Amino acid sequence: MNRVSTSGNYSALLNNLMAAQQRQVEAGNQVSSERKASDLKGYARDAETLTAVRSMRNRVDGFLDQTQILVSRLSMQDNAMGQVSDAAQSARDAIANALATGSGSTLMQELQLAFTNTVQGLNTKFQGEYLFAGGQVNTAATSAGSLSDLTAAPTTASLFQNDQFKTSNRLDESTTLQTGFLASDVGGPLFDAFKTVQAYSETPAGNFGGSLTDAQKSFLEGVLAGFDTVHNNLINTNARNGLLQSQVDNARQDLSTRKDALEESFGDLTNVDMAAALTRLQQAQTSVQAAAQVFQGLKDASLLNYLR
Template structure:
């Protein structure tokens, strides 16, 4: 005798239908996202490895973002240091031109302009902070505004600088810290002393520098050429030192990029779905859903009453 259980059949078919729908949804999600799953449960035994790699990738991303900011800062410092070195070169050239012409008609005007350029370079800001101020990033490191400020007192040059002794550093990866800061007084004191000497001579008994050079003025200017060559050389060296740090940072950035690419590949090996396999699974799940649906519909015509009739 055949036993007929309508409720049991419905329950079995419904279970199969729901299971097929779940497989269809999972396969569809994998095809649309390209990932095996959306949470750690989907990766079972690889979940711990995936978590560790994602943590590492987050840390590397943090270094990469910070290094981009540091790179911009170093580029700004390069511009400022080269501007200061150029001011020194132009000052030396102004002295040489005056000697060559044996006249100093425009000398002081040129010196004032180059002093302003030097002050502007040392007061350069990046992201709203003064680059050469040490830890006093909200205070301009140079307060002198004109050549005559340098001869107000014996300590006028030293009094013109307001940076502290803190030299900024940047941690660019887990094991590397670069010294990226330079200080206004270290950079500017020799230059300001040389400007002060020119201004003091201008204000002294053998000044001012106007018209044809006197013998005393010629001798003094000749002595200053070597001074300004040294000033320019020191500032060029400071710019080169900044360039060396830039090179080190670029090397670290390349290493971080390579590591990020490797980690991304490892994460993909764990989390990326096999698209061909997912497509096949979707097709099979769709077919199972259709088959279960058809069986479910056919049960409407199967009942114990039909048998008894």
């Protein structure tokens, strides 16, 4: 024969009420956060998989951040190389125009302007660092300022301050690209072409102040081919930078696809089934209400009331 006591009934009812309240809290948290749990303990056997997916997602996020910076860097390099290439074309055009008009009165001024644009392109900065200086990112890639510096220096190579370090960037776990270019490689041949004209202009026969002499015309016709070659090489160098941009864009798209897949996997592990969570919340609320009503009824059914 089982004994029925008021304290026993209260104890059983309170346990049921607290269990219902706990289920209500858990279901409410899932509905409000749209997550199955707030910590790894709540994911039980999926915790290890969840940790691995989160680690991969963080690694992909890191690569995406790096590629975004690299996209901006390569774009800046493209603009700088384009400026140097345009300067070479401008110098070539200035020589061709002098030959066409038979006058060299403005030739050296135009060449100085083209040279200034060349130096500015080679000394381009990205995020406060010189792009074409190799590892010497805090030192201007070239110290030249005017055409006369080319003939004053022992060699054009001495005017470049870059070292031989070429920047490399890791796109993902298995791909690394060499993305850096050196000022001496990009601008060296163009400096030599400018120096040839400047050195001639400093000779008695090279005064381009008025109408061109036959000797001056012959000289300028000879240097045109050199500027054409330099310009074509600069275009090819810029094209190499463009290929790097294409590779980085492709890598960024692949990383974005991987990130989306990992986000989906992460969501499958952590996101709660809202319909089921709402159903559990409603059931828990009903259980709490029912337990509360029974608790109220139990107060009125106390044995003490009958003993009185």
